[in-house]
Amino acid sequence: MLVLTPIYGLRVRLRHRIFIDTGAFVLGEVHSPFSRKLGAFVALSDQEMSALDRLHSRRRIFPVGVDMVHQGQTDQAAYILASGWVCSYKILADGARQIVDFQLPGDFLGLRSVLFRTSDHNIEPITKVEASEVLVCDLLETFSETPRLATAVLWAASRDEAMVVEHLVSLGRRNAKERTAHFLLELGARLKLVGLGSTSGYACPLSQYLLADTLGLSAVHVNRVLRELREDGLVTFQNGLVEIHDLNGLVDLADFDKTYLDHEGPLLK
Amino acid sequence: MLVLTPIYGLRVRLRHRIFIDTGAFVLGEVHSPFSRKLGAFVALSDQEMSALDRLHSRRRIFPVGVDMVHQGQTDQAAYILASGWVCSYKILADGARQIVDFQLPGDFLGLRSVLFRTSDHNIEPITKVEASEVLVCDLLETFSETPRLATAVLWAASRDEAMVVEHLVSLGRRNAKERTAHFLLELGARLKLVGLGSTSGYACPLSQYLLADTLGLSAVHVNRVLRELREDGLVTFQNGLVEIHDLNGLVDLADFDKTYLDHEGPLLK
DNA sequence: CGTCGGGTTGATAACTTTCAAATTTCGTGG
DNA sequence: CCACGAAATTTGAAAGTTATCAACCCGACG
Numbered sequence: 159m160l161v162l163t164p165i166y167g168l169r170v171r172l173r174h175r176i177f178i179d180t181g182a183f184v185l186g187e188v189h190s191p192f193s194r195k196l197g198a199f200v201a202l203s204d205q206e207m208s209a210l211d212r213l214h215s216r217r218r219i220f221p222v223g224v225d226m227v228h229q230g231q232t233d234q235a236a237y238i239l240a241s242g243w244v245c246s247y248k249i250l251a252d253g254a255r256q257i258v259d260f261q262l263p264g265d266f267l268g269l270r271s272v273l274f275r276t277s278d279h280n281i282e283p284i285t286k287v288e289a290s291e292v293l294v295c296d297l298l299e300t301f302s303e304t305p306r307l308a309t310a311v312l313w314a315a316s317r318d319e320a321m322v323v324e325h326l327v328s329l330g331r332r333n334a335k336e337r338t339a340h341f342l343l344e345l346g347a348r349l350k351l352v353g354l355g356s357t358s359g360y361a362c363p364l365s366q367y368l369l370a371d372t373l374g375l376s377a378v379h380v381n382r383v384l385r386e387l388r389e390d391g392l393v394t395f396q397n398g399l400v401e402i403h404d405l406n407g408l409v410d411l412a413d414f415d416k417t418y419l420d421h422e423g424p425l426l427k
Numbered sequence: 428m429l430v431l432t433p434i435y436g437l438r439v440r441l442r443h444r445i446f447i448d449t450g451a452f453v454l455g456e457v458h459s460p461f462s463r464k465l466g467a468f469v470a471l472s473d474q475e476m477s478a479l480d481r482l483h484s485r486r487r488i489f490p491v492g493v494d495m496v497h498q499g500q501t502d503q504a505a506y507i508l509a510s511g512w513v514c515s516y517k518i519l520a521d522g523a524r525q526i527v528d529f530q531l532p533g534d535f536l537g538l539r540s541v542l543f544r545t546s547d548h549n550i551e552p553i554t555k556v557e558a559s560e561v562l563v564c565d566l567l568e569t570f571s572e573t574p575r576l577a578t579a580v581l582w583a584a585s586r587d588e589a590m591v592v593e594h595l596v597s598l599g600r601r602n603a604k605e606r607t608a609h610f611l612l613e614l615g616a617r618l619k620l621v622g623l624g625s626t627s628g629y630a631c632p633l634s635q636y637l638l639a640d641t642l643g644l645s646a647v648h649v650n651r652v653l654r655e656l657r658e659d660g661l662v663t664f665q666n667g668l669v670e671i672h673d674l675n676g677l678v679d680l681a682d683f684d685k686t687y688l689d690h691e692g693p694l695l696k
Numbered sequence: 697c698g699t700c701g702g703g704t705t706g707a708t709a710a711c712t713t714t715c716a717a718a719t720t721t722c723g724t725g726g
Numbered sequence: 727c728c729a730c731g732a733a734a735t736t737t738g739a740a741a742g743t744t745a746t747c748a749a750c751c752c753g754a755c756g
Contacts, residue, residue: 248596251682256599258592270585278589316539320547322591323527327517329598330525330643334744365702374599376745381704413520603712634734645713650736666721703752710745720735726728 190214191264191352192238196310198351201424209304213238213297214290220244220283227268227281234277235291237267242287243363246279247371257372259322260284260345264352269315285363324415329374332412337373338383340412342393342400347418357419359401459483460533460621461507465579467620470693478573482507482566483559489513489552496537496550503546504560506536511556512632515548516640526641528591529553529614533621538584554632590617593684598643601681606642607652609681611662611669616687626688628670 193210196202202210217240220226226244227234239261247257258279261267271277272294301308321344328337345362349355366384370377387393392408394401402408409416462479465471471479486509489495495513496503508530516526527548530536540546541563570577590613597606614631618624635653639646656662661677663670671677678685 248592250596250600254600256596258595270588279592319539319588322595323517323548326527326591326595326598327519327525329595330640331519331523367702371599377702378704378746379744382744385704602710635736636734646734647714647736648712650734651712654736697756699756700754701752702754704750706747706749708745708747711743713740713742715740716738718736718738720733722731722733724730724732726730 190238190240191262191354192240192266195264195352196307196314198424199313200306200310202306202310206304206307209300209307213292213300214240216291216293218289218291220287220289222283222286225280225282226287226289227271227277227279229278229280230276232276234268234271236269236272236294236297237289237291239263239265239267240288240290242289243284244281244287245284245368245372246281248279255371256374257368259318259325260372262345262348262352263354265318266311266314269311284368334373334375334379334383335386336412337375338369338380339387339392339408340414341369341373342395342402343408343412343414344418346400346402350419355400357402357405359399361398362395362400363398459507459509460531460623461509461535464533464621465576465583467693468582469575469579471575471579475573475576478569478576482561482569483509485560485562487558487560489556489558491552491555494549494551495556495558496540496546496548498547498549499545501545503537503540505538505541505563505566506558506560508532508534508536509557509559511558512553513550513556514553514637514641515550517548524640525643526637528587528594529641531614531617531621532623534587535580535583538580553637603642603644603648603652604655605681606644607638607649608656608661608677609683610638610642611664611671612677612681612683613687615669615671619688626671626674628668630667631664631669632667 190211192214193202193207196210197207218237220242226237227246229248241263243263244261244267245257246259246261247255249255261281267281267289268277301311324340324344328340332340346355346357346360349360350357354360364372366380367377369375370380373380375383384395387408388395390404390407392402392404392411394403408414409419459480461483462471462476465479466476487506489511495506496515498517510532512532513530513536514526515528515530516524518524530550536550536558537546570580593609593613597609601609615624615626615629618629619626623629633641635649636646638644639649642649644652653664656677657664659673659676661671661673661680663672677683678688
């Protein structure tokens with residue numbers, strides 16, 4: 159049920175021509191990352207699972223580099239990411255960019271912007287993206303038919319919010335190394351939740367420039383920090399692959415909240 | 428109707444014994460900052476106004492320095508701040524603190540934590556605080572009777588969220604001076620919305636330590652930055668009073684989004 | 697092949713913190 | 727009303743962190 163069949167997802171070419179899948183899955187054959195993630199919060203029945211899958215009807219594809227949403231754009235849609243990664247960011251007057259958050263497969267996109275109508279940030283695909291457009295009415299209908307799903311979505315949304323806050327804390331009070339470590343751990347925890355990674359590593363399509371704009375650093379410094387982390391035997395981030403060599407060391411360095419990593423079963427039976 | 432009668436709010440003693448009120452108001456005689464703020468988003472009828480005022484029945488007082496909410500605490504309540512300032516913050520393992528957000532009179536407190544049940548941050552009063560405890564059921568009832576209020580509250584919540592994001596951007600991509608300027612402007616805009624300040628200044632009970640923990644700086648550096656801003660003729664922050672001497676200069680320096688400052692009438696008639 | 701977008705490294709500059717000490721302000725008890 | 731101690735502000739000097747500039751390398755791709 160959870161076998162991932164790589165077909166058209168982003169692929170990372172490694173030395174020696176090994177391919178690693180970063181998020182594609184075949185619809186219909188397996189449950190989506192979205193169901194999988196929600197399933198981690200609330201134990202879902204088959205009926206609830208299929209109610210979720212029905213949300214994935216209006217499938218759309220977005221190419222790399224073309225913004226899905228612009229600052230100030232109205233007529234927002236909400237999406238569920240099926241495969242690929244996107245980032246939401248803001249641009250300052252001097253051209254500097256700050257990435258606020260990434261959305262990974264299984265994440266909801268623009269849930270709030272729909273309510274608020276206008277978006278105050280840009281959203282850009284990092285990789286080729288497949289997403290299901292979700293109409294507000296469909297969502298509400300699903301919620302009223304299967305209320306436990308509403309709980310699960312709310313839970314997921316709260317987690318996203320908590321992550322933005324943790325990101326803020328990182329920028330304010332962690333140094334470059336701690337910040338980078340924290341970010342890599344968090345990414346890992348999120349990916350693990352949707353079956354795209356483990357505590358030992360994951361495929362990651364982010365360039366050092368993207369990392370820099372996320373961590374509030376310069377790309378050059380990100381490079382140095384990654385080297386230090388590598389030399390310390392903590393993590394390796396090379397060729398699109400993050401390998402965690404010393405989980406405890408990293409968690410320790412980053413002051414990472416382990417509860418993210420550790421919940422195996424659903425929180426709500 | 429909007430006369431503010433200072434009675435028991437925080438007062439700031441200035442040179443020459445001038446007192447400035449920072450948030451007290453007499454309940455019953457005037458509408459609360461909360462109604463006032465929501466009124467800025469959605470034009471409210473008298474009936475809606477009084478529906479709001481009814482939410483203020485369970486009044487509670489919190490002294491300075493005693494946390495209202497602890498990290499990990501369950502059984503959350505939601506509050507509407509009537510007077511005084513509070514901050515929400517996180518503490519890192521090494522003892523460093525990052526303030527995520529301030530709540531000012533008229534702000535909602537813990538709206539989300541109620542849903543999520545446990546709080547992942549601490550909340551502490553900066554000044555003596557008066558807040559109305561709001562029961563979820565009362566809130567929902569109010570919303571169903573006066574749906575436009577739900578819109579307004581949602582609007583306010585979205586604004587709060589946007590502010591956290593903007594804060595994150597500041598920490599990531601603005602230097603100390605820009606960041607400080609941005610923060611002071613934002614605070615001003617928020618206070619103006621509830622009638623506690625104008626574009627020329629406001630009373631502010633924050634110490635330089637609090638500022639430092641907000642801006643991700645050291646207290647010493649905050650002090651220097653404030654001096655620079657003062658010497659540049661932009662703002663003055665002394666004796667609990669922020670005076671904006673060159674609004675355009677500040678807005679320019681901070682790359683501040685003026686739409687915050689400029690909406691005079693309600694956005695939704 | 698040549699270009700182009702990453703990645704890597706060194707040298708230098710800019711920004712921010714830390715430490716230490718003096719000064720001012722504030723609250724409280726006499 | 728004054729005096730005292732605690733807390734907050736202010737300033738200087740030195741150290742640490744991160745950015746910027748410049749150069750070079752490498753693999754992918756047309």
